[in-house]
Amino acid sequence: MTHTPLNIDLDTLMLELEELAAFSDTPAPSVTRVLWTETDQKARSYLKTRIEQAGFSWREDATGNIFATFEGKQPRLPKVGTGSHIDAIPHAGKYDGTVGVLGGLEAMRTLKRSGFQPRRSIELLIFNAEEPTRFGVGCLGSRMLSGALKPEEALKFRDQEGLSFEEARQQGGFSGDLNQIRLHENYFFAFVELHIEQMPNLEKQGLPIGVVTAIAAPSSFKLHLTGQGGHAGAVLMPDRKDAFLAASEIALCIEQAVKDHGSIDTVGTVGLVNVYPNAINSIPSKVDLGVDLRDIDADRRDRVLQALLQAAEDICLKRGIKLELEMLNQDPPAKSDPMLVRTIQKNCENLGIAYQNMVSRAYHDSLFMARIAPTAMVFIPCKDGISHRPDEYSSPEHIRIGVEVLAGVLRDLGEV
């Protein structure tokens, strides 16, 4: 069947992206927004106001995941979900996550303006902390909503300042029973997330839309190295147990293990490095490394993981360093729902928009939503594939096309 064309209000959406970016702990153009901080709270209330102004109701769970509802004719039916995250790692950009949140809101507003009322309610989900900034674990919100992370596990988390999950949650102004958070299997009929690609593929091929058929399997862990400190001038080289030299060898080994045992789709990164006491004239006694390893093939990823852990043990043995492994997560990859993939493709075709199917190497809340609902993702290009940086950029036209496709998909699903 044919539909009335949907007119996205791009000016309002771009303005909202700018306004949301202004809630940051670092100066523009960089964006830093960490879970449950004052800045995060301000950004949340800004969004709630926009949701109310659009005439939608909203609720918040005991941790702050926000649900905005475009009520359907049969509100008891499993809902159609969309959404993403608003948190940003230190010195990040303004499009990662936010395009899926404000774009999802605009998609719902567009449908409402067009006079459409869905059969199933359409719900916008704003997930807590997709980024691992605060507790070292990504997708905190979607992990808890999907049951991948149990409340009792979350309660063990501490942030870098040593604040417990519960203390941090209270500072964020949230309370209530954590066992009520998990969504039951029939809560969503389908879930579709709009996101920037974070890679240069679509841009290189001049395509405005990527239809995500699978999400890579992410794994992250910490390596705690303990050596022996001392005065940088006084302890002779043969007598040293320098934890940072071991850490340096390990970082290079990780790069090597990925190249030797992985494929082009395997990526390994040491992104987090904390050295103690971190004084220029003191031998590092302790180093904590945070490592991110992922692949679209979980088995291959785990082979690389084993290889690099073995190498790390050998290095530490050789240098007299104590090594502790702290596994943060080791998640399986997710396959998109074929029916949803087809719905997205159909909408692109109806609008005459070129697309390609692709795999997401970056992981997203959809990775966990896929555990409780049929899920798929819509990607739009970002300049040079740059993300997690202040110069992250997606063009207004690409954002408009992404929201237009998303709105069409939500309409189709809402009518089922």
Next chain:
Amino acid sequence: MTHTPLNIDLDTLMLELEELAAFSDTPAPSVTRVLWTETDQKARSYLKTRIEQAGFSWREDATGNIFATFEGKQPRLPKVGTGSHIDAIPHAGKYDGTVGVLGGLEAMRTLKRSGFQPRRSIELLIFNAEEPTRFGVGCLGSRMLSGALKPEEALKFRDQEGLSFEEARQQGGFSGDLNQIRLHENYFFAFVELHIEQMPNLEKQGLPIGVVTAIAAPSSFKLHLTGQGGHAGAVLMPDRKDAFLAASEIALCIEQAVKDHGSIDTVGTVGLVNVYPNAINSIPSKVDLGVDLRDIDADRRDRVLQALLQAAEDICLKRGIKLELEMLNQDPPAKSDPMLVRTIQKNCENLGIAYQNMVSRAYHDSLFMARIAPTAMVFIPCKDGISHRPDEYSSPEHIRIGVEVLAGVLRDLGEV
């Protein structure tokens, strides 16, 4: 000539060392005391009170270097100086520097109690920031007192929080003309510093005293590496410019350059490592390394420096990383004054105390005092040579012997 024996009040001295250690920003047994912090200010007022209680006058210069004076019969004569520092790097111990400060005070008190009045005034100097913790440059106080560091250079410093030298100085409660700080060449007739060895040599040989004949030539610099950040899941390995991988290679190269081009007396350390954005799922875009390199032979040290800088350039070229070198200091070694060395040896012999001549690999304020006065140092053993750690330890008996020798030396010099 023979002297009345000097009776050190060891109980009071050990108690003072404990009390001073309690002024710390980290829990005992660790000591963290950084220039111009509130904790530093509290420690200063504690010391001033002890100085006044001993009946000595004190003055403070425009940056907070403290001078406590045991006035001589001819106060206009060039003075006899002793002293050390009270600042401590994060998680350090309670003897580095403080033994020379409180031990120097006790030496002056002991002489006073014995009824001795010197011809030349004897002055205790408490130097600002011998450790580079705050501004990345060691011996801030003695550098400025000796003119090795000009006020206009110091004013360019910023601490890790970005606070300027002047802002930090004001927070510390100090003001006034920086050009008045420098001491003229005839201010001191001689300067003698008591310090823990920070190496295990004296302990291994069962010797209570080391007479320092030379201080190693220290050099420190920062390497600023700029690569390209990005999402840890999204940017493929061949497309990366990971600043931390370059930093890791450089750290290992420094270790290698020291082994290849140095001697057993050459030491190189990467003690300071700051990674940006330092998020587990983000490729490091920028890394700052703080490197400390020293040797008793300045030429050999500089050959190693050239070798490792060349290696660092090659690594950065290979990895597409921008490298900036920031030289912090490259000081010449200092030779002790033969007359002072002989005076220290003579006092040991009179007291029947075994000693050996030695070189100091750790550098000290004496390195800079040697530029404006005949200088020497007295070392006492510390357990296992451990320093800059909470378990740093010197025995009360060794501390007593060190102070007894220092007191005798100050008496001899005060009479000249």
